[in-house]
Amino acid sequence: MDAKPTGVDIKLMGGLFLIIGAVDLVIIVLFPSYALKLFGTTVTGPLSFPAKLHSPAVHLLIGYGFLWLRPWAWGLSLAYGGFGIVSEAMNQLAFGFHILRSGFMATTILFMAYLIWRRHLFVEPRPVTTRQPPVSEGWR
Numbered sequence: 175m176d177a178k179p180t181g182v183d184i185k186l187m188g189g190l191f192l193i194i195g196a197v198d199l200v201i202i203v204l205f206p207s208y209a210l211k212l213f214g215t216t217v218t219g220p221l222s223f224p225a226k227l228h229s230p231a232v233h234l235l236i237g238y239g240f241l242w243l244r245p246w247a248w249g250l251s252l253a254y255g256g257f258g259i260v261s262e263a264m265n266q267l268a269f270g271f272h273i274l275r276s277g278f279m280a281t282t283i284l285f286m287a288y289l290i291w292r293r294h295l296f297v298e299p300r301p302v303t304t305r306q307p308p309v310s311e312g313w314r
Contacts, residue, residue, distance in 0.1 A: 180243075180295060181243050181292075181295040183292070184240050184243065184292060184295055185240060185241050185243070187240050188236070188237045188238070188239070188240025188241035188242075188247075189237065189241065190237070191233050191234070191236045191237030191240060192233075192234060192237035192238070192241075193237075194233045194237075195229075195230040195231075195232075195233030195234035195237055196230070196234075198229050198230035198233055199227075199230040202223070202226045202227065202229075202230065206222075206223055208226070209222060210222060210225060210226050211261075211265050211269065212225070212261050212265075213260070213261050213264045213265070214264035214265055214267060214268030214269070215268070232250070232254050235247070235250060236250055236251045236254065239251075243295055243296055244296070245296045245297060247296065248289060248293060248296040248297075251286075251289060252286055252289060252290075255282045255283075255285065255286045255289075256286075258278070258279075258282055259279050259282055259283065262275045262278055262279050263279065
């Protein structure tokens with residue numbers, strides 16, 4: 175009964191997303207005055223703290239979903255990648271060109287392409303390697 179490991183790459187990425195989510199949360203708690211830039215605006219004031227919590231929450235959800243190859247994690251990660259790309263493009267227009275924003279956008283596009291290529295891990299049922307005959311077939 176040799177079980178081939180399937181989706182180890184995605185599961186490792188899930189672990190990385192869990193780490194990123196935890197680090198995001200620690201940074202947000204340690205630096206509550208950081209003003210997040212979203213869609214060409216700067217989020218400040220009392221609502222900035224809950225607005226910043228979307229990032230660790232989504233990263234933790236994606237991490238969990240990737241670890242267990244949940245179909246919703248694939249869609250969530252692509253949607254969140256698109257959210258990040260549009261937000262950073264608008265930040266580029268509003269605040270000027272920045273190499274880190276451009277690098278984030280490029281790597282996010284590559285990551286999304288990789289996820290689209292690996293989509294079958296999230297939608298296809300895993301093949302059954304051994305089949306047990308039903309009880310009625312066992313007594314012939």
